Amino acid sequence: MSTGLALNRCSVSVCRTAVTLLNRPTVSVARSLKFSRRLIGNCSIAPADPYVVADDDKYGNKQVISLTPRLYDYVLSNVREPKILRQLREETSKMRGSQMQVSPDQAQLLAMLVQMLAAERCIEVGVYTGYSSLAVALVLPESGCLVACERDSNSLEVAKRYYELAGVSHKVNVKQGLAAESLKSMIQNGEGASYDFAFVDADKRMYQDYFELLLQLVRVGGVIVMDNVLWHGRVSDPMVNDAKTISIRNFNKKLMDDKRVSISMVPIGDGMTICRKR
Numbered sequence: 001m002s003t004g005l006a007l008n009r010c011s012v013s014v015c016r017t018a019v020t021l022l023n024r025p026t027v028s029v030a031r032s033l034k035f036s037r038r039l040i041g042n043c044s045i046a047p048a049d050p051y052v053v054a055d056d057d058k059y060g061n062k063q064v065i066s067l068t069p070r071l072y073d074y075v076l077s078n079v080r081e082p083k084i085l086r087q088l089r090e091e092t093s094k095m096r097g098s099q100m101q102v103s104p105d106q107a108q109l110l111a112m113l114v115q116m117l118a119a120e121r122c123i124e125v126g127v128y129t130g131y132s133s134l135a136v137a138l139v140l141p142e143s144g145c146l147v148a149c150e151r152d153s154n155s156l157e158v159a160k161r162y163y164e165l166a167g168v169s170h171k172v173n174v175k176q177g178l179a180a181e182s183l184k185s186m187i188q189n190g191e192g193a194s195y196d197f198a199f200v201d202a203d204k205r206m207y208q209d210y211f212e213l214l215l216q217l218v219r220v221g222g223v224i225v226m227d228n229v230l231w232h233g234r235v236s237d238p239m240v241n242d243a244k245t246i247s248i249r250n251f252n253k254k255l256m257d258d259k260r261v262s263i264s265m266v267p268i269g270d271g272m273t274i275c276r277k278r
């Protein structure tokens, strides 16, 4: 019985892979055709089933969850989003660039990491209207501090209004300007190794620079979270070679060999890598 179910799920997952490949204009045609021929006739369940299996047999046909819209709605319905964050999210949804905001499940994970670290001193690079920074500020202790780096004054106006509304503005030190310059001046001010947590969600071509600066600012045992490491799936497609994709791909590759940190790439939102400084 259980074997039948397992086989059924397995074939569904392969179907999903085939459908994905066939829908992608960039994948090699020969490979797509090979997949489709092998699979037609096996594909008895709708391709919306939420499983994927690694192509490489060495992973033992392990089935992992691939979110469908319905399953993601379920995930979101299990997020404990504070009312003030919901208000900010709803206001931001009407603004230009709203897709840049982290998702509620991501914000909850960031807040959880901050709490697990008992973090007091945090940094965010890329604030926009403040959703992720507010999630962090809300869980910081009264003595805590979040340095919020953002260049855009319009979006910062929204963020600052919500810090006030939430009663956390005393915990947030907004640095308006180019984030790399702000981080460099913090290092020059002798703030090295004094931060517990950092979150990077800004210009993708600067990821390596931000990471190097933050490694100086974060203490041993502190955590740096990098957002968008899966970059809408483009990082795994060898046919996609625009500057941002190459930059994130190179960053991910370099991080794999970086002995200064322990890492975990998590497929949440657009992908986040959690790095713990050794």
Ligand SMILES: C[S@@+](CC[C@H](N)C(=O)[O-])C[C@H]1O[C@@H](n2cnc3c(N)ncnc32)[C@H](O)[C@@H]1O
Pocket: 100, 101, 102, 125, 126, 127, 128, 129, 130, 131, 132, 133, 149, 150, 151, 152, 155, 177, 178, 179, 180, 201, 202, 203
């Ligand atoms: C993806 S959004 C941040 C979203 C935010 N973390 C949230 O959850 O709402 C990226 C932000 O980074 C800012 N940004 C991009 N490049 C920057 C730079 N060099 N210095 C400072 N801010 C920058 C943009 O203005 C934008 O608001």
